[in-house]
Amino acid sequence: xSEMQNENEQSFAEMLEASLISIHKGEIIEGTIxxxxxxxxxxxxxYKSDGIIPKSEFSNYPTVNLSDLVTVGNKIRxxxxxxxxxxxxxxxxxxxxKAEDGMKRVEELYNSGEEVTAKVSLVxxxxxxxxxxxxxxxxxxxxxxDSYVSDLSEFKDQELTFIISEFNxxxxxxxGNRRILLEKEKSSMQVEIFKNLEVGxxxxxxxxxxxxxxxxxxxxxxxxxxxxxxxxxGRVKSPKEVVKINEKVRVRVISINQEKKKISLSMKFDAExxxxxxxxxxxxxxxxxxxxxxxTDFGAFIELEEGVDALLHVSQISIKHVEKPxxxxxxxxxxxxxxxxxxxxxKKISLSxxxxxxxxxxxxKEETVEVEDSxxxxxxxxxxxxxxxxxADEAVEVKTETTEEA
Numbered sequence: 357x358s359e360m361q362n363e364n365e366q367s368f369a370e371m372l373e374a375s376l377i378s379i380h381k382g383e384i385i386e387g388t389i390x391x392x393x394x395x396x397x398x399x400x401x402x403y404k405s406d407g408i409i410p411k412s413e414f415s416n417y418p419t420v421n422l423s424d425l426v427t428v429g430n431k432i433r434x435x436x437x438x439x440x441x442x443x444x445x446x447x448x449x450x451x452x453x454k455a456e457d458g459m460k461r462v463e464e465l466y467n468s469g470e471e472v473t474a475k476v477s478l479v480x481x482x483x484x485x486x487x488x489x490x491x492x493x494x495x496x497x498x499x500x501x502d503s504y505v506s507d508l509s510e511f512k513d514q515e516l517t518f519i520i521s522e523f524n525x526x527x528x529x530x531x532g533n534r535r536i537l538l539e540k541e542k543s544s545m546q547v548e549i550f551k552n553l554e555v556g557x558x559x560x561x562x563x564x565x566x567x568x569x570x571x572x573x574x575x576x577x578x579x580x581x582x583x584x585x586x587x588x589x590g591r592v593k594s595p596k597e598v599v600k601i602n603e604k605v606r607v608r609v610i611s612i613n614q615e616k617k618k619i620s621l622s623m624k625f626d627a628e629x630x631x632x633x634x635x636x637x638x639x640x641x642x643x644x645x646x647x648x649x650x651x652t653d654f655g656a657f658i659e660l661e662e663g664v665d666a667l668l669h670v671s672q673i674s675i676k677h678v679e680k681p682x683x684x685x686x687x688x689x690x691x692x693x694x695x696x697x698x699x700x701x702x703k704k705i706s707l708s709x710x711x712x713x714x715x716x717x718x719x720x721k722e723e724t725v726e727v728e729d730s731x732x733x734x735x736x737x738x739x740x741x742x743x744x745x746x747x748a749d750e751a752v753e754v755k756t757e758t759t760e761e762a
Contacts, residue, residue, distance in 0.1 A: 379403055379446065383436045384453060389428050397426055397450075399434065405445050409434060413449040416487050417477055451490040458489025462530060466523035471537065473517045479508050486516065486532060493520065495532040502538040503564065545577040546617055553619070557609045561621075563599050571595050573607055573621055580619035582607060587623050589630055589663030591649070598623075630663040631703055638664075638695050638705050643712060648689045651681040658691065658707060666705035668693060675713050 379385060379401070387407055391398035397414060399407040409432075411422060426432065434448035465472050465488075474493070478485035483496040495518060497508060522531035561573035561580070570583040582605075587598045599605060611620040626632075638644060638660065646658035646666065655669040668691070670681055678684045685691070694715065697706035 379436055379439060381436050381439060384433060385436060385448075386431055386433050389426055389430050389432055392422050392426055392428060394422065397422060397432075399432060399448060401446060401448075403446060405440075407434065407436075407446040407448040409448045409450050413437070413447075413451055415451055416490055416492065455490040458491040459525070462488055462491050462493070462520060463523055466520040469519055471517055471519055473515050475515050476511050476513060479512050484508060484511055484516070486518075491530065493530050493532045495534060499531070499533045499535045502535050502542060542577050549576060549578045550612065550614055550617065553609060553612055555609050555612060558625075559607055559609070561605055561607055563601055563603045563605060566595050566599065566601065568594070571599055573605060575607075575619070578619065580607065580609070580621040582621045582623055586610070586621065589624055589628065591659075591665070630661050631700070634664065634698070634700060634703075634705075638666075638698055640695050640698055642695045643692060644695060644707070645690060645692045646707075648685050648687050648691060650687065651685065653680060656681040656685050658693070660705070664705070666693075666695075666707045668707045668709065672696070672706075672708035672710045675710055675717075 385401050385407075387399035387401035389397060390400045390406065395411050397409040399409065401407040411420070414420070414422060414425075432450065433453060434450050435453040436446060437449050437452075438447040440446070464470075472488060474486040474488050476484050477487050483494055484500060486493050486495065495516070497505065499518075499521070500508065500511065500516075516532075516534055517537060518532040518534040519536065520530065521533035521536070522529055524530075559575055561575045563571055564574045564579060565572040568584075570581050571587065572579045572581055584592055584595055587595060592598055605623060607621040607623055608625060609619060610622045613619075644660055644666075646660040649657045649659040649665060651657070653670075655667050656673070658666045658668050660666055668681075670678055672693075673681060673684050691709060692712065693707035693709045694712040695705060696708045696711060697704070699705075
């Protein structure tokens with residue numbers, strides 16, 4: 357009885373062993389998901405031990421939630437990493453199997469030049485990492501955009517569209533290129549914009565870059581340059597004094613180079629030109645006030661208003677001799693002077709404090725003479741009145757004497 361029982365048990369064990377599959381490292385198998393938690397997926401693979409897929413072997417995305425991606429009872433394909441993981445279970449990988457298939461797809465994308473969209477999973481100092489079917493693709497900072505990007509972190513978790521521009525598995529280089537698509541898109545937009553753009557057009561744009569020599573303004577995908585001399589009617593030391601990045605500005609098209617695809621812009625508008633009424637405001641002989649803007653050895657430049665400067669020559673600073681402007685003036689000092697010359701064509705104005713002083717001195721002399729003349733006239737009137745009074749008194753005395761004699 358016991359021998360028969362042993363034979364039956366042995367027979368059952370042999371049958372069970374025979375019913376179980378035989379697996380080997382590197383083999384691709386299919387199983388049924390029987391459990392899932394935050395860190396692992398358990399799979400029935402028809403073997404004497406269950407298979408286990410750690411989170412790190414399921415996806416290259418460290419933030420994935422396994423419970424959101426798999427369901428108990430569903431089938432899953434995986435690759436055997438180790439038949440015994442040390443705890444009697446079979447270590448499986450899902451992401452490596454998917455990456456093998458993904459590698460084939462990425463190679464096809466490279467050969468075809470087809471565009472692909474993927475989410476940025478990692479931001480590095482030198483670029484971005486995106487994942488296509490568990491295959492890591494690196495997009496260098498220089499290929500992320502068609503313009504310089506100072507902070508790559510703005511692309512974290514964003515979906516980007518790009519092409520595979522390099523595929524070299526031996527060197528482990530799989531490179532994505534987004535810039536080429538943006539440049540192509542911009543080129544198409546440029547054709548349309550340049551077709552409709554006219555000199556004199558007034559548009560609204562966004563400040564994209566500021567340099568020492570001017571400002572680049574984006575006009576619906578096409579950049580135009582506002583030279584520093586076209587930022588304001590006034591004198592500008594640095595473009596940063598006038599605008600800031602991403603500021604909306606109103607500009608006027610002053611030239612278009614179709615061949616070089618360049619647009620020159622201006623933020624100066626004729627209606628705001630301070631020289632429009634200069635003939636009246638700064639006519640020769642007018643007395644004006646202004647601020648000492650800067651000085652040279654030969655004179656000082658006086659800002660009469662924003663965009664209108666006048667020259668005060670060193671010889672016209674004072675009636676007294678002035679060796680150099682800084683001996684008599686200081687920067688930002690407000691002075692009053694007389695306009696001695698106005699050249700509207702060349703936009704030049706000459707001033708003179710000396711002339712104003714001489715004029716006022718002469719005026720003071722004339723006033724002094726008038727006062728003295730008035731004083732003399734008054735004194736003469738008094739003298740005449742006194743003389744009349746004396747004569748009247750004498751006449752009265754003579755008349756009295758005659759009356760007494762009579």
